[in-house]
Amino acid sequence: MAGIYIHIPFCKQRCVYCAFFSSTRHTLRMQYVDALCKEIEERRLYIKGIIETVYFGGGTPSSLKEEELSKILTTIENNFKLSPKAEITIEANPDDLTPEYLAMLRTLPFNRISMGVQSFDNRLLSKLGRRHNAERARKAFADARAAGFNNISIDLMFALPASTHDSWLHDLQSAIELHPEHISAYNLTYEEGTPLHRSLQQGKITPLTEEENLEQFNTLIDTLKKAGYRHYEISNFALPGYESRHNSSYWNDTPYLGCGAAAHSYNGTSRQWNIADIEQYINGINNNTPETEIEHLTTADSYNDTVLTRLRTAEGIPLAWCKTKFGEEMYEHLMRMASPHIARGTLKEREGHISLTHKGIFISDAIMRDLIYTD
Ligand code: SF4
Numbered sequence: 597m598a599g600i601y602i603h604i605p606f607c608k609q610r611c612v613y614c615a616f617f618s619s620t621r622h623t624l625r626m627q628y629v630d631a632l633c634k635e636i637e638e639r640r641l642y643i644k645g646i647i648e649t650v651y652f653g654g655g656t657p658s659s660l661k662e663e664e665l666s667k668i669l670t671t672i673e674n675n676f677k678l679s680p681k682a683e684i685t686i687e688a689n690p691d692d693l694t695p696e697y698l699a700m701l702r703t704l705p706f707n708r709i710s711m712g713v714q715s716f717d718n719r720l721l722s723k724l725g726r727r728h729n730a731e732r733a734r735k736a737f738a739d740a741r742a743a744g745f746n747n748i749s750i751d752l753m754f755a756l757p758a759s760t761h762d763s764w765l766h767d768l769q770s771a772i773e774l775h776p777e778h779i780s781a782y783n784l785t786y787e788e789g790t791p792l793h794r795s796l797q798q799g800k801i802t803p804l805t806e807e808e809n810l811e812q813f814n815t816l817i818d819t820l821k822k823a824g825y826r827h828y829e830i831s832n833f834a835l836p837g838y839e840s841r842h843n844s845s846y847w848n849d850t851p852y853l854g855c856g857a858a859a860h861s862y863n864g865t866s867r868q869w870n871i872a873d874i875e876q877y878i879n880g881i882n883n884n885t886p887e888t889e890i891e892h893l894t895t896a897d898s899y900n901d902t903v904l905t906r907l908r909t910a911e912g913i914p915l916a917w918c919k920t921k922f923g924e925e926m927y928e929h930l931m932r933m934a935s936p937h938i939a940r941g942t943l944k945e946r947e948g949h950i951s952l953t954h955k956g957i958f959i960s961d962a963i964m965r966d967l968i969y970t971d
Pocket residue numbers: 606607609610611614615616618654655656689712
């Protein structure tokens with residue numbers, strides 16, 4: 597079992613909070629798609645087995661035209677064995693999802709859309725630099741349903757500056773009214789180098805207090821739980837059976853191939869990532885000198901990755917698996933460091949797993965720091 601991630605680093609405009617690798621210059625798009633397809637072909641042996649998930653992320657994959665998407669998908673199909681039940685996701689900006697575009701997507705193998713809504717509050721959306729408004733997001737969702745997509749995820753952001761308990765509750769209720777199968781909700785972070793971070797430093801915006809931030813996180817968990825969503829990972833909620841299989845594979849140690857500029861790959865023993873520069877990426881692929889960095893993982897690296905990923909999930913870290921995979925020393929370290937948290941009620945040990953409790957979810961970063969292994 598394995599997954600494929602395709603990075604599309606093009607956006608029509610930059611959102612003020614965004615630190616993802618993308619560009620608003622589309623001049624090299626055709627060359628990029630060609631290089632991407634060449635990379636997919638050349639790295640067909642990187643992962644073995646049936647491909648269970650394919651994920652087009654970005655950037656804005658929905659900025660690509662039919663022929664570009666089709667070319668990439670065909671290259672994947674020609675070089676890998678896709679499961680007939682593969683989850684094939686495209687991230688999309690609501691603004692791009694016209695009925696015509698959605699009808700086109702339906703002719704391709706995509707069976708899941710991840711829609712970057714972020715908020716249903718036009719005032720907040722405009723502060724974030726998003727292209728769409730709430731009405732556009734609702735229309736795009738309805739059109740996606742009408743086109744036949746029955747697995748749609750909505751991305752939301754909380755703790756936005758100038759947001760309130762009421763505005764956040766309104767965002768959540770607006771999302772629930774659409775009945776998406778999946779909701780991802782991310783805590784806004786002020787990433788260095790972004791316009792939002794500069795505004796913060798210049799005192800132009802006031803971030804929420806830690807207390808307000810936690811209150812919105814609590815509202816998120818409560819509201820979605822009451823609406824029938826399972827909180828299966830810190831930032832992810834799903835109706836039963838609609839957990840993102842692609843994201844889950846990142847948390848479950850499944851190998852994945854990442855193609856495109858800035859894309860990361862993992863094959864079980866090493867991680868590697870492509871250069872975050874469109875032109876250099878294209879030249880590297882075309883000249884057979886791909887600009888890639890590789891990190892070979894030590895047992896401690898793999899253990900730490902497990903802490904940082906599996907502890908985010910509702911299932912948590914399987915103890916027997918941990919002992920077999922990382923050995924006695926790491927296992928004992930885990931149990932020793934987890935023990936005070938279990939006593940405090942921020943971690944729980946149940947059915948052979950260690951996982952966060954409701955209380956622990958709110959301080960997950962601190963708990964993970966404690967569980968990490970350092971020499
Ligand atoms: S559309 Fe997505 S990737 Fe592009 S700038 Fe906005 S948040 Fe970043």
